[in-house]
Amino acid sequence: MNKELHYQITDKQNGLTVKAVLSSLGFSRHEISRFKFSAYQMYLNGEPVMVNQVVHTTDVLVIEELNLETYPLHPSVMRPDILYEDEDIVIVDKPAGIPSHPSHLHLTDDMGTILRDYYQDEHFVIRPIGRLDKDVSGIMIYAKNQLSAARLTAQRKDGILQKHYYAIVEGQLEDKATLIFSLLKEDGQLTQSFNQGGKQCITEYEVMKRYQTECLIEVHLQTGRTHQIRAGFAGIGHPLCGDTLYGGSTHWIKRPALHCARIEFLQPFTKAKIVLESPLPEDMKRK
Structure with a gap:
């Protein structure tokens, strides 16, 4: 666009x-x-x-x-859950199981391509601002033009764009804390190595609800590293429920119990503050 x-x-x-x-x-x-x-x-x-x-x-x-390149269109297979849209951005509530952007294994069933097919716009360029893992649910931002993408990316870097997550971890954590650790990506590995060198991570959390053997937490990231929440809590002995990649149990949920629940940022041109929320999905609700 x-x-x-x-x-x-x-x-x-x-x-x-x-x-x-x-x-x-x-x-x-x-x-x-x-x-x-x-x-x-x-x-x-x-x-x-x-x-x-x-x-x-x-x-x-x-x-x-200008965007002169064209992309193939497919029949629209689903209506995206659009939380906010203007001429520069579209924000969706991504279900678990759908990738954020195309990959060699997901060329037509990712959320970016679903948006293009929904608009039936062969010039729509997929510009995700950040990403959520395929099996993680919640709020995703897509820029409709390169100028918006550049400004939103700068907001991420400067800490203006903020995200908050819900996660359910195994075991019991103290009421609130800030975790400081490092993550290292090993060549050929899907996982990140905890406190083995690499990039520093700063993760804040607060317990929202306690269950018998798990707790629901709200997480805020001061840094944005790949698998920062998943690898970080696994590294301190409290993996996310359902996260088999990092040793989580699947006894009640079959995917990582992680959801992007809130986002705050400025509209890239008007500078109006935008705050959006997404409730806890059904598969993460515990009694």
């Missing part, structure tokens, strides 16, 4: 270059560098323009993102 932005040059921007104007509007150096390539076209007062062009008051700068 193409994005077109219109800006009228102000007195304050008079005499600046297009590059300086873009910087003043909040575009990153990486975004501006992309304007030199075919992914974008820029026009000043209706004429093509380069980033070193000087602008004047009342000039109109138009930025158009």
Whole structure:
């Protein structure tokens, strides 16, 4: 889905270059560098323009993102559970069992392709902002254009985009704590090695409900590493229920008991705060 932005040059921007104007509007150096390539076209007062062009008051700068590539469409097999949508983003509640994006084993049944087929838009580019493992449920963001994707990715890096998860772990944890550990990805292994070097992870949790042999926790990540929740709790002796990859039991649930329940971020252009929640799924409810 193409994005077109219109800006009228102000007195304050008079005499600046297009590059300086873009910087003043909040575009990153990486975004501006992309304007030199075919992914974008820029026009000043209706004429093509380069980033070193000087602008004047009342000039109109138009930025158009192009997507000329086409992708195969399939009959829509399911209606995605859309929690929020505007011209820049679509946010869905992903069921467990569906991958976040295409892979060599899942070329047509991932959530990104399901969205493309739902829109019946052969130009829809799948741009997930972060990911959830196939068997993990919950909130997923997809950017509809590259400018939105770049800004949302920057929000993740800067800690503006925040996610909260529900998980059910085996055993009993203290009421709340912050876990600090490291995870290392070994070549050829699906799992992450706990405290064997690698990248630092910071995980906050609070117990929400206790069961006889498990507890429901809310988890907030200060860092975002692959399998940070799954490998982290397994590493301290409390694997997620159903998570066979890290030693969890499947006696009452057959997939990792993990759900992305809340997300907070800013709309990439208007900066309006967006907060969305998804309730605990049925297969994670315990009495």
